[in-house]
Amino acid sequence: MLICGLQRTTLIDYPGKVAATVFLAGCNFRCPWCYSSELVLLEKIKKQPKITEKDFFAFLKEKRGLLDGIVLCGGEPSLNKDLPVFIKKIKGLRFLVKLDTNGSNPDMVKKLIDEKLVDYIAMDIKAPLSAKIQISKPKFQIKSKIPMSKYQKATGVKIDLEKIKKSIEIIKNSGIDYEFRTTVVKGIHSKEDIVQIAKDIAPAKAYFLQNFRPEKTLNPDFEKTKPYSKEYLLEIRELIKELFGTCQVR
Template identity: 40%
Template sequence: MRCGYCYNPEIVRGKGKLNINQALEFIYSRRKLLDGIVFSGGECTLHPELYPLIKTCKKLGFKVKLDTNGSLPKRLKPLLDEGLIDYVAMDFKALPDQYKKITGSNLYQEFEQSLHLLQKTGIDFEIRTTVHSKLIAHDSLKKMVNHLEMLDYKGNYYIQPFLNNTPTLVPLPKSKGIQNLSSLSTSKINVVLR
């Protein structure tokens, strides 16, 4: 994906890489100091060594959280099936009709497949959306809540306002604050500002 508001443009552009040995060395050095490890990105499920790296973390006793955009359900499924993940935070980037504009990709169906996988496993997970006011309007947020309900999602839906003055993948104008979030909650979905 190429979300314009991406906070990790250096990762998306392929800079700042650690090799697996460096990552493992760091993880081993943090045993008994940390309780858990978060795999994030860009999109961490793209990395070919993610599965063995997570397996190693679990063997060392770490809890594992995965931050994902849900674009690779085939990579997510074995991690879920084997109980290698303790918590997932998945980004709901946009509704199907805005998905390509926001992400630069045609991966909406994969997001839905990943959501269904998470719902089936019973794992703790959350759905969240980063909102830039020029990209997602308040009425779109209401439609997104309704869409999640249609997909049988229940629970908290976290709205993360875009942070201005942060380096991003593409230059963006200043984003306005988010208003009236309380009006977006339903009987099944609690909209929470983060």
């Protein structure tokens, strides 16, 4: 478990709770607009100061009774095989646990739910689940059109969409608190894409639209991308809000 960061108190990362957020290194996606390249790219992870598990659990012991929960985010926390053991130790100190995930590891998500190790899951939905775009790729001097999923464009890697769909179903049927959320990025998502995502995941308890911030992005070109206006995201929300118990712009 590579702990590369700790936000000692947060009032916004765990809805309705006072929490701390722990940042775990490593991710299998390469979303070009990602703000956390220091937790994603191996060469940057190596340079990050690390927090030992011993120090992390010493911090938790100090915070018993002061914090409600711990948010596990990354990177992609579900890639860590020892995540269940890590969470058992956190829950042993009587903290609630929220998992932030990209949904690429449904087996781990299911295991954590089955073993009652998570109390809240926030899953990112990066793009519509079905849509494909055509891109031109030079091949033997001939330009051929090959299909690429919108998910691949949004995440920068080939994605097994069945795993993403499986995670969505597991989370929706889990009986625990959850939310789906999409960071809406100009150049990656159109209004139609967000409406399609909403249809793909509906009905669901909660769906949040988060506006993109052009800050220290994994692909530096995205630092020049202007975010959509809040009004535009609110317009999109009007089109989809009936599909969810809660649908908000963050």
